[in-house]
Amino acid sequence: MNEMDRKQLNTTIYRISLVPLLSLLVAPLDSQAHKRSEPDNERETKRANILIILTDDQGYGDLSCHGNPVLRTPNLDHLHSQAVRLTEFHVSGISTPTRSQLLTGVDNLRNRACQWGYGLEFMRRDIPTMAEIFSSTGYRTGLFGKWHLGDIFPHRPGDRGFQESVRFGGASIQQTPDHWDSDGFDDFYWHNDVWKQYKGYCTDIFFDEAMRFMRECHRNDMPFLAFIPTGAVHDPCFVDNKYRKPYMKIKFRGQPLPENVHSYFGMVSNLDMNIGRLEKFLKAEGLRENTIMIFMSDNGGVQGVPIYDAGMSGTKGSLLEGGHRQTCFIRWPAGKLRQAGDVGGLTQIQDLLPTLLDLTCTGMSRQVKFDGISLAPLLRGQDQDLGHRMLVVQWGWGAKGQGTVLWQHWRLTGGKDGWQLHNLENDPYQKTDVLADHPYIAARMQEQYETWWRDIEPALGLYECPHIGDPKADPLTLTCFDYISHKFLRKGYFNVCLQSCVRKGVGVHGKWRLHAVSAGNYQISLRRWPAEADAAITAGLPLQELTDPYPEDLPDRRLWYDTPQVGVALPIVSAKVRLGEKLQTAVVGRDDKVVSFVFSLPSAGDVELETWFFDIHGEEICSAPYVEIKKLQTGTTF
Template identity: 35%
Template sequence: MAPRMIVIIFLLLTHLGIPARAGIPMDPPNVILVMTDDQGYGDLSCHGNPILQTPNLDTLYRESIRFTDFHVSPFCTPTRASLMTGNYAGYTGAFRTSSGRTMMHRDQKTLGDLFSSAGYATAMIGKWHLGDNAPHRPQDRGIQHVVWHRCGGVGQASDYWGNDYFDDVYERNGNFEKFDGYCTVVWFQEGLRFIEDNQDKRFFLYLATNAPHGPYRVDQKWAEPYARRKDVANANFYGMIANIDHNMGRLRDRLVELGLNENTILIFMTDNGTAAGGSFRGLDSEPSRGYNAGMRGKKSSLYDGGHRVPFFMHWPKGRLVGGRDIDTLAAHLDVLPTLADLCGIPIPDDIRTDGTSLVPLLRGSVEPWPRDHLVEQFLGGAYAKEFPPQPFHFSVVMTERWRLVNSGGERLFDIQADPAQRTDLAKMHPDVIAKLRTKYQKYWNTISPRLTPVRIDIGSDAENPTILCSQDWRMASGNPPWNFNAIKRLPKVTGPWMLRVKKAGRYRITLRQFPKQANKPVVGEIARIEIAGMVKELPVKSDRLKVVFELDLPAGPTELTTYLFDENGEAGGAYFTEVKAL
């Protein structure tokens, strides 16, 4: 329902003496959702960090409603999939950070779909990490205005060749464009440009920074206060957060100047636990140096330090102010239904969610809360290599009291008495474990049928040609080459891209080991492709920048595997392959 229609309905109901439905505001708010990358719960001075200074985020903290037991996934893609859809990442299909498992099933609807269908102007700025190709790009998922980098980080494999955080080339609405300045500054500038261009409309802005994700690069003026300190694990990491904090201050000041502050819901959150806020022994330890808010575990850990994150919500006109804490167990799954509720947007039948609206908690309800548990799980990848995933393996079942962690053994922790998760109580409470395993089963029954391949379109009107990158090879275990350091070694590995041919016809398939912009010759003797039951081979000439095949393809699902054989008959793949419908 369009915002204008909501206002008309409210006025009619008021005129007739009928109270408006709770949750439909008379003047629907704007929404700005800011999510940083790899910044943990303890990477804020308002959360007790004695070293890092974040004055602007501290001010937002003091003025916001804060969820203190808020959880996401332990790393990038699954958090983003759950945030966008309100569903468990396994259900969406996007549950890893590479290997063809970063893209969501086609039936998944997003916050972009929700808000654009309600008449909002929508934008995504920064990091998407839910697919680089149609139909999985942000502009394919309900987002009208997009400025973004591809892949999971600036400078990773499918990102524009040569990007290094400063003066980079990013993609604006399907076209590459050179931007001046540091990446975080660019994202906030583009976010402000979108706000200014749409200040007379209702808008939804998803501003997702790539910082402070590695590589840890920032102007040294931001890192200098933390340099050469024995209690700092990574000065550049802290400097990147300090720069984010500065830009958050600029954003909030501009909202006030534009008169938008009062009726804008501003959310600040992060996508997983800290990556470099401390020195850790493996994934699951407490830090030996640095600060982690008393928690065990870092990014990619199933302990709380891997997935408990800050979540601040500020909306003056909606009376979501004042610095109040809510300690009820909440999650990224809840953001979509909560925003729909606050903005008075009915959730259509084609959007199903695993989340719960947090509005009763925001409004101070003391009624019994319907959620009694949450589940997170590694579904294959660097730390849980088996595929297909197995039930319970590398999972955590959470309640407000308990954490059942299954990571190389089953352990049970009383999180209220033991927030650092030091004392395993599994032998003392087999009854609790049995109950938590029963709760887990509902989750598994929901997600396990959905751990199926998600395909990239070729021959699509939305994107032609399609540039495929090896990060999306669907490997049985481990990760394919997903960054330039790996690709530069020309590893002898290949794998299939899971594709859907949109229309039958003639296609040109161009093989390269580096992006076209790199202008590097193909190294090898023989090139081979396997697709749609066909095998084709061509010789590789030493002076050629590419190897080109042309063939007819039928419509429908298929796989493409490429090989570049050396003089010894060993083969790696064409890490960058262009497919064009002719």
Template identity: 30%
Template sequence: MNIMKLALLSLSMLLVSADTSLAVEERPNVIIIMSDDQGVGDYGFMGNQVIRTPALDAMHARSGFLSKFYVSPVCAPTRASLMTGRYNYRTRCVDTYLGRAMMDPDEVTLAECLRDAGYQTGIYGKWHMGDNYPMRAMDQGFQDSLVHRGGGIGQPSDPIGAEGKYTDPVLFKNGREVPMKGYCTDIYFDAAMEFISSSTEAGDPFFAYIATNAPHGPFDDVPHKLYEEYRNTDLSSLLVSPLPEKRREEEFDKLARIAAMITNIDENVARLFSRLDELDITKNTIVIYLNDNGPNSMRYVGDMRGMKTHVDDGGIRSPLLFHWPLKVEPGATSSKLCAHIDVFPTILDACNVPIPTSGKIDGRSFLSLLTDEDANWPTRQVVFQAHRGNVPQPLNHFAIHEDPWKLVHPSGFGNERIKGDAKLELYNLEKDPRQLHDVAAVHPEITNRLTKAYEAWFADVSSTREDNFAPPRIVIGTEHETATVLTRQDWRHASGEAWAKESNGDWLLNASDSGKYEFEIILDSDQHPAGTATVAAGNLVDHFEIIAGQQRGHRTTLSLPKGDVNLSIELTLGEKSMGPHQVVVTRL
């Protein structure tokens, strides 16, 4: 943590301690549960007649509910906004991989604010904003951390020998690689409940962030009994458009697997509430449930259209359940426009913790919407934008909302640059929630006004800091992470398809001090011929042999100067050239 960030947090905590009304024992506990790729329509209380979510349906009945709550179209941007109360474009987290899911370590997180206000803090599951120091969850305010790397299990960031394992995964406990037993979602909830119990026994308020990687793919390892149940269930009502017969069986099998993962989450929510009841802390524990983006297939999203990666409403909507029996009446509902950026200030408001002064907070507390029938909520504009690429591009794949209007350019998540003029679409969501009738030509004054508002927003978030969209650097050679594992999740892609076997890239590093560093090169398997490796770190270059049939143990050392350095490694194996699967960097 830099000196300025530490000073601002210290000042905030002095303000807290000076207010005698903020007794720690009176503060609510906080639990945020966020699923991965569960869509807005994947709940019984949202009209789904197939996927069983009885615990969440019951939670909905006794909770506050935001019926017009928005998130980003993909996961890492939502997580950055959730943790900071800021648009993700302010945080340097702009995409989901290739080094662009890393959040700037100077960002002040919800975990840091609550930790410094006397809370115990824990995260269980998916972080997805940096796998290495200083961007790990444990570097950003979480005192207890049990997470997987990257954007999900089954990606190139998996530990060697544990690739794609939802059952008996290898996870990272406070930075240490630990083999686990059980299904990943069950493991996260078990660990969270253990943390909750120990915090409660110690008399400490707690913040538990349970972020499942389910129902994100891969789908080959799912709860078996639930899968068998859904495999024998008619899932046709989940389809939003007809499929040819040859594709129906495959799609229904995928839906059965997704449904099994969702119901498994629901069963764990039931277990969690039982534990809160056993500990007699349910009344003053805030439990929030939401999903991180739209569904990971074209399936039921109620009266909307769209899926994950889309900026249409089906791709950026989530229910927001807010369970706090002490303050929020069952059935308290608001249809005001709210979003992921609002969770951070809402929790700090509920916990009587001051908003940090280190940067602009874009969200606003929605607590009064659930506790005060006469709450003032001025009309606002909220923007959602995410697309592939190194630098965000204006007008590309965005939506700006101002009730009841939605101005959108759904140009596609995979496109970094727009070719030609952007054709903007305008919808009145109150009359046309499915976005079937573009009225931009009918209301040019609204189209122009919202376009100017979007352009002002883009200029604002883009100027948050100097060189705002430069990727953060991984810091090597510190006591905080003695061995740094570099994966394709965070390399800057240079050639080939991003994660293809014969692709390559480089890593942006910062050597904490000058000295000798060892580089161990790991290949994706032991099925390869002999070859050579060329390691380049800044102006330093080394060549050495790669032994045939050996996955890891290929090592060399370089003496690095202190400061920024770009690391690239090219392997020549037979007639093929490629980058390494992973690299372990250790300061000697």
């Protein structure tokens, strides 16, 4: 984000002062000023703990309490029976935008973490996060699982307010920001930005670490914000066979369940088991009563949808109802909330941060505005009219008209062929376009979209990027996950964010956008393989040995991202780097694990980085999937 852009938005954005907390941010269209809804006894509820569980790719229908005819989730069903349940709750259609909206209370196109990768998963740093807000008011903050909002400084959990974190890299295991050759068992995870190996299964570990964190906070008399964004049930669907086997025996509509569903439902079963463990822990530690517990998932379902779609069309990534309508269970026994049960009215994930500020009586010296509103009155059983609300669900690169407008039971959905209007009351699967029959309804909703678009449009040109040269993160490692643009050098499509793509030696050329915090000399080191693989640039690697044996004979590739791959050797003999307008080339030796260059940057500021690996004929093979950048000390010779 450049200085001119910041000045243009100064009328609507206020930088947070973390100690003490002063004010928050954006005053978008139709947002409501945050007004505290006082509980009966502020002193008793002021220091309530907060526990948020956000599962990954678990659809609305992937719970037995929502009617799934095959899957069994007894512990989630029990939580369902005890919670206030927002039945018209909406998230984004994919992972990162949902997470950024949860943590900022601001629409993803405004906070700019609006896509799952390629440099668009970074939240704007002038918008404070939930963790920054609560940590500044005395809460201990921790994250355990999936971050997916940037693995590079200054966008890591610790850079954005989480005082402790245990997490994998990227959007799932086996992506390039993650530790090499992870498979969900005995993996390495970032613990406060240092790789550490943990014994056990990924979901179990994240719950273990979260419970340890909560126990330590409680015993030190510190309120906590514990965030458990699980990697489950995102693929690859590795899981212990004991959770998979029950579903291998089940028939649905007279046919065995598809192989991929065995593992998918097995992962949900393991997740449910951990919810049960968590519940026992909260009771044993005396934390259950005064902990605000929220359970939800990040987008529509995936592999379970063909078994049960919960009466909706659309899956993950869809603008249809099934792509963004989600579960939201809220429980707080000591908080004097309304009786457990279903509560209607359009709500969205952007509402949760202002709601939590209200419920915990987090004091601020100014009125606060978000894209979401506080639902505290609704949760306390007070009248809160949501019938007038119109919401917009949109994410991605920010193409106008590529969103959906929600109003009561109406859905106005945009696409390449224009707008369509659906009435969920008599058309829950959104099969019939009734726009011509209800022009007034459509016009009102289109007007809302146009107004919303004008309001968020100034933010669309803003961006965040990795910072180089800062002592807090030097050296810094880039991966192809954050190419801001890329092209394939040979025919075919590949997901360049996957470790399997690196193993295949896919010909892809990409570049990064960086921000140098200061002038000076920078060493740029190119790798074909990550440092922990300890392999030469030209070398091949053996097939990964997977802990979960089940996929070996499975023909259905939906179980994981790709078939297991041998790491192919590449005939690389030279490399080239462009930093800004400067170019350098170097020879790559047969045994070289890294090839390094030194560039001098005359000033701080934004700069592009581009890399090439060439064969003996001067033909490009690919860009470097991994790059390490280190600022050299003054006086360093080279």
